Amino acid sequence: MRALLQRVTNAAVDVDGTRIAGIGAGLLILVCAMPGDDAATAEALAVKISKLRLFRDDAGRMNLSIPQTEGAALVVSQFTLAADTSRGNRPGFSGAAKPDKAEALYLHFAQHLGSLGVPLETGRFGADMAVSLINDGPVTIWLNTDVG
Template sequence: MRALVQRVSRASVTVEGEVIGEIGQGLLILVCAMQGDTAVQSEQLANKISKLRIFMDEAGKMNRSLKDIGGAALIVSQFTLAADTARGNRPGFSTAARPDDGERLYLDFSERVANLGIPVATGKFGADMAVDLINDGPVTIWMDTE
């Protein structure tokens, strides 16, 4: 699985003019299931992100995790993270999981993060979403289970 993790002061996702998920301080996690991914990759990614020390401690160093600060996660599916731009000017997405597998793994990942004691808000799989965020830092990290 692949994720783009952004440390945020706040974030929300809107579908058809309605806010369906929002958080305060925490992480916006854009996530994409890749071909061949299973629940094993979902679990690995959830565990890694929950322990990722990218929040400031008292000394101003990135030394605290999402769990340490009591933050939340806004998890949004984004198959475009599978973009292959090696040839031409139009990205290819053939390495992304099929939609049914992608949705299953997206929901599995969201549930695993929640089961780690992190409050979770989500987007809507396959929907046209507007994501609003204030990137804190900015801190943006690319993660891949490969």
């Protein structure tokens, strides 16, 4: 799986002009299932994210994980993280998992992250979403489970 994490002061998702999810301080997590991913991959990614020390401690150092800060996560499915730009000028997305598998893994990832003590909200799989955020730092981290 691939994930792009952005530390935020707030983030939200609107669909058709209606707010469907929003958080205050925490992480916006854009996630993409790839072929070969399974439930174990989704769980491992959730565990990794729950333990990453991306938040400031009292000394101002990135030393706290999201559960330690009582922050929340907004998890949004983002198949374009699988973009292949190696040929031509139009990205290809055939490297993403098929939609039925991708949706199941996206939901499993979110459910497992929540079970690790991270309050969360989600976007709507397959919807045309408007995602807004204020990046805090800015801190943006790329994770790719196939390379550790």
